[in-house]
Each structure stands twice: as C-alpha cells, then as structure tokens.
Amino acid sequence: MRLQIKVKPYLNKSWLWVRPEAELDMASADAFRQAITKALAAYGCRNLWLDFSAVSFIDSSGLGVLLGRYRELQPLGGSIIITRPNEQVYHLLTAAGLHRIMEIDRPATLKYGKEGF
Numbered sequence: 001m002r003l004q005i006k007v008k009p010y011l012n013k014s015w016l017w018v019r020p021e022a023e024l025d026m027a028s029a030d031a032f033r034q035a036i037t038k039a040l041a042a043y044g045c046r047n048l049w050l051d052f053s054a055v056s057f058i059d060s061s062g063l064g065v066l067l068g069r070y071r072e073l074q075p076l077g078g079s080i081i082i083t084r085p086n087e088q089v090y091h092l093l094t095a096a097g098l099h100r101i102m103e104i105d106r107p108a109t110l111k112y113g114k115e116g117f
Contacts, residue, residue, distance in 0.1 A: 003028040005035045009043040016045035021054040024062030033065045037072075046078035053084035063096050070101055079103070 003022040010017050016039055022028050036048065048069055070080055080102040085093060087107050098104060 003031050007039040013043045013045055015047045015049050017049045019051040023057040025059045026061040029061035029065050046076045048080045050082045051084055052082055055089055058089050058092055
C-alpha cells in the first residue's frame with residue numbers, strides 16, 4: 001500500500017495533525033519523514049499530533065522517523081502525541097520506550113496491567 005498522509009494545522013498552528021495511512025516501514029519511512037518535515041516548516045508548528053488509526057504496522061525505520069522528529073522538536077519546546085494506535089503498534093511503540101518521551105494513547109481494547117502506562 002502506498003503511503004498517504006493527511007495533515008492539518010491546529011490551535012493557531014502550534015500543533016500539526018498528521019494521519020499516515022499505510023505501514024510505516026523501510027519502504028515508506030523516508031516519504032513519511034519528508035512529509036512531516038515539509039508540513040512542520042510550511043505551517044511553523046512545533047508540536048506534532050500523530051493519528052495512527054490507519055497505521056497497521058511500524059518497524060525500526062518508522063520508529064527512527066519518530067525519534068528524529070522528537071529530536072527536532074524537543075529543543076524548540078515541542079512535543080509529540082500519538083493517538084489511536086492499534087494494539088500491535090502500541091506494543092511496538094512502548095517496547096521501544098517511546099512512551100517515556102512521547103504521550104501515547106493506550107488502545108481501548110487493552111486493559112490496564114502492571115506496567116501502569
């Protein structure tokens with residue numbers, strides 16, 4: 001599936017809403033990175049809201065894009081929020097430790113466990 005990305009600025013352009021539609025893997029990571037970088041610059045946003053409702057899978061290349069955007073936004077006082085990931089994507093994001101530096105919504109289908117995040 002070819003990567004499709006929807007973007008929209010929010011709250012006086014302080015937040016950029018991004019909804020990728022595809023697997024975020026080695027084949028799509030560069031296009032994902034370029035689209036986010038271009039939109040952040042075009043709108044002047046310093047916070048990133050990623051709607052992962054249409055992301056079925058993410059690999060280390062996709063995780064690398066997320067870390068790169070974090071490193072780009074963090075010195076500006078910006079932040080990243082990831083909403084609506086499926087269970088598999090949520091587990092990969094938390095296993096990579098991204099929940100320590102980004103806010104990640106827990107899928108409604110998961111029950112709260114011992115980890116408490």
